[in-house]
Amino acid sequence: MSAPDSAVKAPLLRLQAFDAEDLSLLSAHLQDALLRVCDLAYLPKQKRFVLGASRFDWAAEVEGRLERRQSALHFEWVRNVRYCGVARDRPDGVLELLTVTFEPGETPPEGRIRLIFSGGAAILLDVECLEAQLADLGPRWPVCSRPTHNLDEDAGAGS
Structure with missing residues (x-):
């Protein structure tokens, strides 16, 4: 009997974030994630x-x-959401996530979570406190290429 394929036996990733340091680890695992606007x-x-x-x-x-x-990925305690450069009228549009950050507010533990996408799009979450969970939902599948970035294109994403 042959050993199971690595895609089958690979453990499911499950992470929680309760502070900026936790969120940076979660963000590293999500770098270059692809998602549709309808998701x-x-x-x-x-x-x-x-x-x-x-x-x-x-x-x-x-x-x-x-x-x-x-x-x-889900965030709890969200009071408000703002979309910047996200074409919500195009539900099949694809976004590529670059990073997720947390900025403390004036009254801790409140703050703002910023999801930054390639091409300058962003989603801003006004939160009472930082609480996030990332969970894998199923098996892996092979892809043909590794994500790459045009740094000039993404230079304005954080502003």
Whole structure:
């Protein structure tokens, strides 16, 4: 009997973030995740923002494999959401996530979570406190290439 394929036996990633340092680790795993605009949802009654994404598995890349995995990310205690440069009228539009950051507010633990995408798009979450969870939802699948960036294009993404 042959050993199971690495895509089958690979553990599901499950991470939580309660501070900026936690969020930076979560962000590293989500770098270059692809998502469709229709996979974004703000649930104001639950104070939750959710997104589904196809994340590039950077740990597998270190081992010589190019793979993606379907994942879900959600933020709790969200008071308000602002979309900057996200074409919400195009639900099949694709966004590439570059980074997720937290900026403390005037009255801790409140603050702002910023999801920054290639091409200058961003989503700003006004939160009572930082609480986020990332979870893989299923098996990995092989992809043909590793994500790359035109640094000139993305230079204005954080402003």
